[in-house]
Amino acid sequence: MKALLFIEADGEKAIGGSLELISAVKSLDAEGTALIVGNRSVADNIAALGMPAIFIDSAADCDTLTEVLSEIIKEQNPDIVLLANTTLAKDIAPRVAGRMCLGCVIDVIGMSKNDDKIIYTRPAYGGTVLEHIEVEGTAVITVRNGSFAKPENASNAGVIEKKIEIPASAVKAKIIDTVKEISESVNLEEAQVVVAGGRGMGNAENFKLVEELADVLGGVVGATRPPIEDGWISRAHQVGQSGKIVAPKLYIACGISGATQHTSGMSGASYIVAINKDEDAPIFEIANVGIVGNVTEILPAMITEMKKAKEKIK
Structure with a gap:
């Protein structure tokens, strides 16, 4: 063959x-x-x-x-x-x-x-x-x-x-010029770690916790449609049917319920950690680890512990 x-x-x-x-x-x-x-x-x-x-x-x-x-x-x-x-x-x-x-x-x-x-x-x-x-x-x-x-x-x-x-x-069409958008710097497809936030983050201020955890882990920020429509983050970060398809080694879903429109874009992740206060959220069906609780309380604790772990490695 x-x-x-x-x-x-x-x-x-x-x-x-x-x-x-x-x-x-x-x-x-x-x-x-x-x-x-x-x-x-x-x-x-x-x-x-x-x-x-x-x-x-x-x-x-x-x-x-x-x-x-x-x-x-x-x-x-x-x-x-x-x-x-x-x-x-x-x-x-x-x-x-x-x-x-x-x-x-x-x-x-x-x-x-x-x-x-x-x-x-x-x-x-x-x-x-x-x-x-x-x-x-x-x-x-x-x-x-x-x-x-x-x-x-x-x-x-x-x-x-x-x-x-x-x-x-x-050659029917020729590229005369290329205009790069901010999305060019958001390389979700190649990321090994993606920390994504959904509607459950509550507001733009809380969504910054997602960005902080991604930064600590050396990862990239992802998002579902609601945070993007509410202006918490740019559309370049959207994961799902109408966004980007990702397959990182680690995917942390924060305040994401797990609608098919989103999970179809991240189900190829090697390891999925889901945080949601609703224990019946569909995201837990595909997660390797599920954490039931208030994401705005859990993320600060995760960020603190991850920072301590990085210091020990140094």
Whole structure:
């Protein structure tokens, strides 16, 4: 079985979700090849992880990437094409699949082999159910961040440079300028620790406890929709269906009831701690540790103890 990985970069580094694709390929016992466009240093880093890499020095706009990926698929003829489930990938994947008459599954969180077939698992209906999908022929798949582990270093697999001529007529849209918002500095998807607050925090002053605990733990602040709508924190911090999908090692839910719209965005966390005064809150059903009590009393105690623990480590 052959797999083609599209590796997406952020500056000089491959994004975490793209790195996880290497582990995904290994879990399937597949033969993989990575495609990197526009950044040779990223290609070298991927090769150092034991994944043969193809490097193409080309523009990174959506139209060009669609052309490049389509040509490499024709050349490599893989059984599966993997991309991280990013905004860019969700533009490219259906275009490539439609152009080449391939199957396409978005937001996959698990893959397993059944004889010679691969079963793709993805959340549906806001994460309330999991559906298992089988695709005939080659499939273009986007994989949710946090679904697989980051790969370890391995023997260098080498980089092959290729050139692909992109006709000018293929580029329908060009990026003239990029305006960065504050959300660019809120990297929830890559965070190892997320401390999130919900309506149960009560007010903007209390919500600062969430921010303080996140700071002490070296984590990132998350939020449900109500705190954002009330202006306690910017929309860049929203986790859930209409926000960002996160999969940190530790997720602390403060004053969050656990509505599906929110939990569908954080259920991939490795360890979940929930604090809520309602012992019947749905969040406790998915939490590894549940603390029943007033969050405005519990958080100051947690912050104090975490600070003491950090001092001992020093």
